[in-house]
Amino acid sequence: MSLFYAYAKNDQDHNTYRYLITFASRSVADEWWRAVQDSVTSSYKKFADAKRVTPQFYTHKPGVGNLYQTVTDPQCAPRFLGKVFFTLLNDHDGRNFNIAPPIDITDHISGKTYYIRSKHEPSKYWYLGSQCLTEGSKPSQVVQLSSTVRTRFRIKIRVADGSSQDGKIMIGSDDIYISVPGVMNNADVSNINTASDNGALVAGRTADIFKFHDFENGFIVAGAIGDRGGESSNVWKHEFGQKWELVA
Structure with a gap:
């Protein structure tokens, strides 16, 4: 299965802490996000403000829980450290950054x-x-x-x-x-x-x-x-x- 890409954006401004996320596969992306969800459900609220807007777009509050820390925090999703990486994009000021290819996929949400x-x-x-x-x-x-x-x-x-x-x-x-x-x-x-x-x-x-x-x-x-x-x-x-x- 091919690599899967997504973006993460700071929901407090339009300039900083923007990431290109590279996953080993689409399944890994879903499993990583499920681990983030489960950490919040288990009363660990550091990443409670992170949101999955679409399968390829996320928002986060870096001052509370920077999304890249999900794979380094032992209480969240450390088992994905070798399956996902975050590339910090240049601050928004007209500078170049890589474009992740959009994919037409269905989000797999329980109950739908x-x-x-x-x-x-x-x-x-x-x-x-x-x-x-x-x-x-x-x-x-x-x-x-x-x-x-x-x-x-x-x-x-x-x-x-x-x-x-x-x-x-x-x-x-x-x-x-x-x-x-x-x-x-x-x-x-x-x-x-x-x-x-x-x-x-x-x-x-x-x-x-x-x-x-x-x-x-x-x-x-x-x-x-x-x-x-x-x-x-x-x-x-x-x-x-x-x-x-x-x-x-």
């Missing part, structure tokens, strides 16, 4: 809704359709792949104590719930095969816990693993998955 599409075939999206999964059974709400219709899904971090994590950046190691807002009273998505990781995704049953990194390698189109001779468009939980991306 997203379309989910194939990274390999971006015209194809997850869609909640009705289907009889076995002969003679009643129709189920099944997650399918479609190039003509799409469904929004809500993704939320799940923690053991059940507390709300809405507003937090989601990272690969997070446990998550996936649901469909407005359908059957906010129907939860689960793996129909409770005895195995491999199974079609359905809505309307008890929610299963997935990992956020399942969007990297944990879901697959059933046809890709030989289901029904390759004709099915159902999305499955599977150990050998495809890459998916969230679209706001």
Whole structure:
């Protein structure tokens, strides 16, 4: 994965403590910011005034908590010292500075809704359709792949104590719930095969816990693993998955 860049600006003036931030990857950028968020949640308020305006733009109060100190402060995000660096830009006075390439990406915020599409075939999206999964059974709400219709899904971090994590950046190691807002009273998505990781995704049953990194390698189109001779468009939980991306 390529390097990822962002800017940080002093929110007290337009001239000083402006940084170009270089991350080892976009995932590292999200994980670093999550560590900053968690330090504040844990009552360490040094960086409470730092804000993530977009995935590529931050503000901070240098006199309280200079953003570059997040990776040197042992109470914040020291494990990222070797994965991110801050380049102090010249003070604003018409001098030259490097331009970080803008990237059209979706911010991964817990509690928000997203379309989910194939990274390999971006015209194809997850869609909640009705289907009889076995002969003679009643129709189920099944997650399918479609190039003509799409469904929004809500993704939320799940923690053991059940507390709300809405507003937090989601990272690969997070446990998550996936649901469909407005359908059957906010129907939860689960793996129909409770005895195995491999199974079609359905809505309307008890929610299963997935990992956020399942969007990297944990879901697959059933046809890709030989289901029904390759004709099915159902999305499955599977150990050998495809890459998916969230679209706001």
